[in-house]
Amino acid sequence: MKASIRNKYGSPDVINLTTRSHIPFPQKDEILVKVKATTVNRSDCGVLTGKPWAIRLFTGLLEPRLKVTGTDFSGVVVSKGDDVDKFNIGDDVYGFFDQGIGSHASYFCVSTKKAILKKPWKITYEQAAASLEGAHYAFYFLDKVVLKKGDKVLLNGGTGAIGNAALQFLKYRGIHVTVTCETDYIPVLESMGADKVVDYTKEDFAKLDDQFDFVFDAVGKSTFWKCKPIMKPNAIYVSSELGPYWQNPLLALIAQFIKGKKVKFPLPFSIHRSMVFINELIEKDKFRPLIDQRYPISEIRDAFEYVMSGKKKGNVVLTFD
Numbered sequence: 001m002k003a004s005i006r007n008k009y010g011s012p013d014v015i016n017l018t019t020r021s022h023i024p025f026p027q028k029d030e031i032l033v034k035v036k037a038t039t040v041n042r043s044d045c046g047v048l049t050g051k052p053w054a055i056r057l058f059t060g061l062l063e064p065r066l067k068v069t070g071t072d073f074s075g076v077v078v079s080k081g082d083d084v085d086k087f088n089i090g091d092d093v094y095g096f097f098d099q100g101i102g103s104h105a106s107y108f109c110v111s112t113k114k115a116i117l118k119k120p121w122k123i124t125y126e127q128a129a130a131s132l133e134g135a136h137y138a139f140y141f142l143d144k145v146v147l148k149k150g151d152k153v154l155l156n157g158g159t160g161a162i163g164n165a166a167l168q169f170l171k172y173r174g175i176h177v178t179v180t181c182e183t184d185y186i187p188v189l190e191s192m193g194a195d196k197v198v199d200y201t202k203e204d205f206a207k208l209d210d211q212f213d214f215v216f217d218a219v220g221k222s223t224f225w226k227c228k229p230i231m232k233p234n235a236i237y238v239s240s241e242l243g244p245y246w247q248n249p250l251l252a253l254i255a256q257f258i259k260g261k262k263v264k265f266p267l268p269f270s271i272h273r274s275m276v277f278i279n280e281l282i283e284k285d286k287f288r289p290l291i292d293q294r295y296p297i298s299e300i301r302d303a304f305e306y307v308m309s310g311k312k313k314g315n316v317v318l319t320f321d
């Protein structure tokens with residue numbers, strides 16, 4: 001079996017694709033999954049590099065606790081521990097754990113206490129793997145903002161994994177969405193229901209002659225101050241990034257004591273909760289992940305390089321022979 005191993009934090013160069021002769025054996029609460037597809041996403045990049053440093057509190061301070069990379073997967077249960085009753089051998093499953101789950105491998109064992117669900121039959125293995133990371137964060141960034149049907153949202157970065165899932169979640173709720181992307185992807189986002197698409201290479205969204213109830217910068221390229229002119233008096237600003245001076249969490253704390261335009265900085269917590277929502281929307285045909293490049297596992301370093309370039313459109317899938 002193939003596995004992507006690294007023994008230290010660093011760039012994609014620290015990864016070695018190894019061939020192991022043995023397949024792991026599941027513990028009592030674990031399933032053994034034959035991986036059909038997985039992705040390289042921004043969480044994988046954090047787990048690989050150990051940056052930002054705070055991530056090491058969860059993944060290992062000086063060196064990574066988990067040597068095999070990978071945070072999400074879809075595949076087939078091929079064996080299970082004695083205590084597992086949720087899944088059967090032959091079930092198609094998919095799951096995600098942002099601190100690393102060791103899924104960049106042909107086979108891996110995972111505890112059924114992690115966020116794992118049966119894969120909806122309507123989507124492929126590739127779509128299933130690509131439905132998780134960005135969509136999980138999109139769910140939490142939107143979850144803390146109260147919006148009603150017809151409210152106007154400015155979504156910066158509609159071709160990011162988070163932004164693209166957010167676009168579909170907002171449209172599901174009947175929200176009016178103005179979204180940014182580069183020229184070539186305007187028709188793609190329009191086909192996904194965007195009400196207005198702004199080409200960010202030609203126009204600065206913060207100078208639009210419009211007012212929004214919520215500004216969500218899904219690629220973390222703006223600031224609250226820059227967006228204030230396009231925010232309605234009680235509008236909310238959320239960014240997926242800390243901000244250039246790490247100001248967003250602080251502004252969110254202060255926001256509790258002030259009136260008017262505010263920053264929120266939601267912290268994602270239960271992946272089980274977001275996965276139930278994602279699964280429901282897949283079943284209702286209201287969410288499908290945007291997939292960009294596909295790489296065979298043998299080209300995993302290239303896949304990481306591409307994701308780190310900040311240029312991926314939606315999700316980058318890793319496939320197995």
Ligand SMILES: NC(=O)c1ccc[n+]([C@@H]2O[C@H](COP(=O)([O-])OP(=O)(O)OC[C@H]3O[C@@H](n4cnc5c(N)ncnc54)[C@H](OP(=O)(O)O)[C@@H]3O)[C@@H](O)[C@H]2O)c1
Pocket residue numbers: 041042043134137156157158159160161162163180181182200218219220221240241268307310311312313314
């Ligand atoms: N706070 C958290 O818990 C958390 C968790 C996960 C990720 N994040 C952060 O969230 C951000 C987004 O993650 P992601 O996985 O969704 O990103 P991603 O998929 O890597 O985003 C890349 C996409 O964003 C577009 N983009 C880049 N600059 C843009 C701009 N100025 N305006 C509009 N679109 C732009 C790119 O389009 P072009 O190719 O056309 O430039 C590309 O399609 C990352 O910065 C990541 O570090 C935060």
